[in-house]
Amino acid sequence: xxxxxxxxxxxxxxxxxxxxxxxxxxxxxxxxxxxxxxxxxxxxxxxxxxxxxxxxxxxxxxxxxxxxxxxxxxxxxxxxxxxxxxxxxxxxxxxxxxxxxxxxxxxxxxxxxxxxxxxxxxxxxxxxxxxxxxxxxxxxxxxxxxxxxxxxxxxxxxxxxxxxx
Numbered sequence: 001x002x003x004x005x006x007x008x009x010x011x012x013x014x015x016x017x018x019x020x021x022x023x024x025x026x027x028x029x030x031x032x033x034x035x036x037x038x039x040x041x042x043x044x045x046x047x048x049x050x051x052x053x054x055x056x057x058x059x060x061x062x063x064x065x066x067x068x069x070x071x072x073x074x075x076x077x078x079x080x081x082x083x084x085x086x087x088x089x090x091x092x093x094x095x096x097x098x099x100x101x102x103x104x105x106x107x108x109x110x111x112x113x114x115x116x117x118x119x120x121x122x123x124x125x126x127x128x129x130x131x132x133x134x135x136x137x138x139x140x141x142x143x144x145x146x147x148x149x150x151x152x153x154x155x156x157x158x159x160x161x162x163x164x165x
Contacts, residue, residue, distance in 0.1 A: 005075065007123065012062035012080035017164075035061040035080060039094070047086030047116055052132055054082035055118035063122045074124045081119040085161025087111065095162035101151045104162030110141035115161070137165075 009027065011018060014034035022029060035058035041050050058080035066076065085092040087107055095101040115137055120130040142150075156162040 007075040007077045010062060010066060010076055010078045012058045012078055018081060029079075030076075033062050033065065035059075037061050039082075041091045045091075046089060047084050047091050047114065048132065048134070050091055051082050051084040051116040051118035052120075052130065054084075055080050055120040056130065058082065059120040059122045059128075066124075076124045078122045079119065080121075081117065083160045084116040084118075085113060085163075086116060087113045092161040094158060094160050095156050096158070098151050098157075101156035101162040102147060104156070105142060105147045105150060108139045108161065108163070109147070110139060112136060112138045113161070115165075 008030040010031045010033055011022070011029035012033060012035045013019075014032065019029065019032065037054070037057045039054055042053075045053070059078045062080065063078045066078065085104075085108075092104050092107065092113075093100055095104055113136075115135045116132060117135070118130065118132045120128070122128050150156060150163070155164055
């Protein structure tokens with residue numbers, strides 16, 4: 001019986017959280033290659049479509065880069081993901097500053113919103129698969145002190161919607 005080599009896993013993300021999630025299920029990426037794409041929402045784009053487009057776009061960008069790389073064994077799988085926080089049809093930003101975190105917390109305080117997590121996989125032989133999970137999250141009404149403490153913690157920086165669970 002012929003053995004088939006296990007495909008190399010290429011993670012299309014620089015996020016330490018994504019690496020941690022894979023390691024929690026016993027998977028270590030063979031290579032981490034972040035995708036450099038414009039993550040701005042398109043005019044009128046729904047949050048669910050935005051999450052799917054970004055995950056697919058990241059996978060496609062990395063696959064394109066890999067097709068010119070001579071040092072990667074085949075077969076390989078490119079795995080990309082994106083998380084979007086949506087308040088109704090509004091896509092909240094990835095918080096880049098303390099002000100962004102504070103603004104997001106103000107919007108979310110005492111309200112329901114959705115966290116949309118999309119993943120997209122492409123293989124070196126042309127197959128693809130994608131999934132999206134939508135999670136309803138309810139924030140309690142945050143006091144000014146709670147919001148300020150969270151902003152000061154720095155935990156919300158770089159996170160969609162300005163917070164991490």
